[in-house]
């Protein structure tokens with residue numbers, strides 16, 4: 001598969017977007033732009049921008065579009081060619097239009113949306129039980145090695161919950177997902193750029209589905 005295309009990977013929190021984006025990036029040699037990760041790094045550095053981002057993200061609210069716009073633009077300027085996976089961006093129609101304009105400006109192709117569908121119930125159970133390694137960012141679920149001991153099986157660090165993975169905040173993040181982000185799916189469907197995936201099976205199976213459906217998409 002050549003990589004002269006761009007992808008958006010989207011789904012509710014806990015649908016495995018980040019993991020699937022990484023698998024795809026490795027397999028097809030693509031670059032990932034993940035505003036969620038960029039924002040978490042900014043929050044760590046206690047700059048004015050970091051503190052502003054924290055105000056929103058710790059409540060589970062979307063960070064203002066203007067901030068996201070600048071961060072994405074900075075990344076795009078460095079990448080300079082197609083073969084990009086946007087992980088969880090855009091999250092509302094305004095961001096979808098921002099992305100469209102950026103891609104036109106850089107003469108990049110418009111993206112195909114990979115939608116990982118999982119139920120609200122599964123999303124809640126996956127996110128509220130997941131832990132992450134603060135060092136290597138590996139994610140752990142109740143069946144993962146090291147979960148019970150609370151130790152990262154890769155680098156031995158103590159695994160933790162993300163602050164915004166607390167039930168009350170997860171509830172707000174999902175409300176935003178179902179009221180704003182989900183509209184994006186229709187937006188791309190109307191343009192014939194949607195690939196719908198059942199995100200509930202094991203990650204290997206989900207990945208297999210994505211590769212198969214991407215191949216079918218390009219045969220159309």
Ligand code: AMP
Nearest residue numbers: 035036057060061062063068088089091
């Ligand atoms: P995530 O890990 O993708 O669920 O993102 C965590 C938090 O980062 C979200 O709850 C938002 O506060 C913020 N965030 C991530 N991506 C975006 C985006 N595209 N637009 C606005 N806020 C975002």
